[in-house]
Amino acid sequence: MPEQSNDYRVVVFGAGGVGKSSLVLRFVKGTFRDTYIPTVEDTYRQVISCDKSVCTLQITDTTGSHQFPAMQRLSISKGHAFILVYSITSKQSLEELKPIYQQVLAIKGNVEAIPIMLVGNKSDETQREVETKDGEAQANQWKCAFMETSAKTNHNVTELFQELLNLDKKRNMSLNIDGKRSGKQSRAERLKGKCSVM
Amino acid sequence: LFSCPHWCEYCANFMWGLIAQGVKCADCGLNVHKQCSKVVPNDCQPDLRHVKKVYSCDLTTLVKAHNTKRPMVVDMCIQEIEARGLQSEGLYRISGFSELIEDVKLSFDRDGEKADISSNVYEDINIITGALKLYFRELPIPIITYDAYPRFIETAKIADPEKRLESLHEALKLLPPAHCETLRYLMAHLKRVTQCEKENLMSSENLGIVFGPTLMRAPELDAMTALNDIRYQRLVVETLITNEDVLF
Numbered sequence: 001m002p003e004q005s006n007d008y009r010v011v012v013f014g015a016g017g018v019g020k021s022s023l024v025l026r027f028v029k030g031t032f033r034d035t036y037i038p039t040v041e042d043t044y045r046q047v048i049s050c051d052k053s054v055c056t057l058q059i060t061d062t063t064g065s066h067q068f069p070a071m072q073r074l075s076i077s078k079g080h081a082f083i084l085v086y087s088i089t090s091k092q093s094l095e096e097l098k099p100i101y102q103q104v105l106a107i108k109g110n111v112e113a114i115p116i117m118l119v120g121n122k123s124d125e126t127q128r129e130v131e132t133k134d135g136e137a138q139a140n141q142w143k144c145a146f147m148e149t150s151a152k153t154n155h156n157v158t159e160l161f162q163e164l165l166n167l168d169k170k171r172n173m174s175l176n177i178d179g180k181r182s183g184k185q186s187r188a189e190r191l192k193g194k195c196s197v198m
Numbered sequence: 199l200f201s202c203p204h205w206c207e208y209c210a211n212f213m214w215g216l217i218a219q220g221v222k223c224a225d226c227g228l229n230v231h232k233q234c235s236k237v238v239p240n241d242c243q244p245d246l247r248h249v250k251k252v253y254s255c256d257l258t259t260l261v262k263a264h265n266t267k268r269p270m271v272v273d274m275c276i277q278e279i280e281a282r283g284l285q286s287e288g289l290y291r292i293s294g295f296s297e298l299i300e301d302v303k304l305s306f307d308r309d310g311e312k313a314d315i316s317s318n319v320y321e322d323i324n325i326i327t328g329a330l331k332l333y334f335r336e337l338p339i340p341i342i343t344y345d346a347y348p349r350f351i352e353t354a355k356i357a358d359p360e361k362r363l364e365s366l367h368e369a370l371k372l373l374p375p376a377h378c379e380t381l382r383y384l385m386a387h388l389k390r391v392t393q394c395e396k397e398n399l400m401s402s403e404n405l406g407i408v409f410g411p412t413l414m415r416a417p418e419l420d421a422m423t424a425l426n427d428i429r430y431q432r433l434v435v436e437t438l439i440t441n442e443d444v445l446f
Contacts (some may be wrong), residue, residue, distance in 0.1 A: 016292045036399040
């Protein structure tokens with residue numbers, strides 16, 4: 001698969017069942033499906049504007065279980081920005097992000113220049129196990145940004161992606177192309193160059 | 199390489215020389231001349247003293263050494279999971295904390311069938327499911343062996359469900375007995391997991407996604423083929439679970 005140089009690659013990590021696919025699908029397609037299907041690996045595309053021209057935002061939705069370390073390393077080394085998702089209903093899902101963060105750190109060396117967003121998803125749920133301040137504290141420690149979202153109620157989802165793009169200081173990116181039409185060219189395709197499964 | 203004098207256990211003659219006098223079987227510890235090793239029958243009963251680990255040990259070697267039908271990890275994990283109940287949402291999908299899964303692995307390697315995996319020690323059921331999945335992933339030869347792998351993938355490409363079952367049944371015969379027995383036991387368990395789908399949300403399709411690459415690995419490391427195979431792997435495992443009763 002030819003690498004497009006002006007693609008901006010975002011990789012979504014997180015434990016199984018925290019809502020990575022739901023977040024991505026809400027953002028790309030604007031829908032929420034209440035189904036329960038594990039992801040192997042999917043890649044979605046969205047057209048955004050970058051430095052006054054158009055570029056493709058490529059979002060890689062990964063599998064929740066880190067069963068294929070080689071795959072994970074590949075996604076990290078190819079990624080420009082990272083979304084680390086946990087569920088506010090599971091303390092453990094936050095714990096599980098730690099080795100992933102360590103791996104990003106190990107592969108990228110210096111994470112200060114790399115946009116990373118820690119995301120507490122399922123903010124609509126009432127059975128909370130992780131307080132907002134705990135998420136913030138973790139983000140502080142990791143020197144990354146933090147946000148709570150709900151893919152179900154569409155809370156903070158677009159904001160999450162816009163904020164992530166804003167974090168990249170080397171490029172000037174916006175979800176809106178010339179202030180209108182935000183590309184609905186979502187094209188889900190199984191990326192044949194890399195994959196992993198739970 | 200032996201540091202003290204040794205006699206060949208096949209021809210009973212002395213093993214000459216200071217280095218490379220002969221070879222030792224890694225499973226049973228039999229010492230023989232290199233020449234003799236070619237004629238020694240290949241049916242050793244592995245000695246427990248030489249089978250130190252449980253994880254990443256060849257499946258057939260492990261069951262022979264312990265004289266069991268199936269690896270004790272598989273039996274013990276499945277029994278523990280069934281005793282705790284199969285209703286847990288995302289069973290086999292949600293991963294347990296990896297440090298604790300490593301801990302389970304260590305205790306199996308150290309204590310074998312005496313390993314304690316009760317809920318007093320590991321409260322979270324996803325640690326046990328994770329340890330079981332890890333066991334299958336770390337097998338040097340996957341449960342669906344490299345030799346049989348292409349045949350299994352071929353079955354998934356057959357559209358006619360009747361014919362697919364038939365060829366899957368044939369493919370199962372290619373597996374070593376211990377592999378086939380372990381697979382049968384696992385599939386019967388996964389079938390019971392799907393019977394609680396209402397609570398745990400794990401259909402045979404979902405379990406196929408999760409278990410496909412765990413039970414099947416492409417023999418050659420060509421990443422492209424391996425990736426193309428993933429959906430067939432899913433289909434194979436899904437078919438095995440759904441038709442577990444007629445296939446085995």
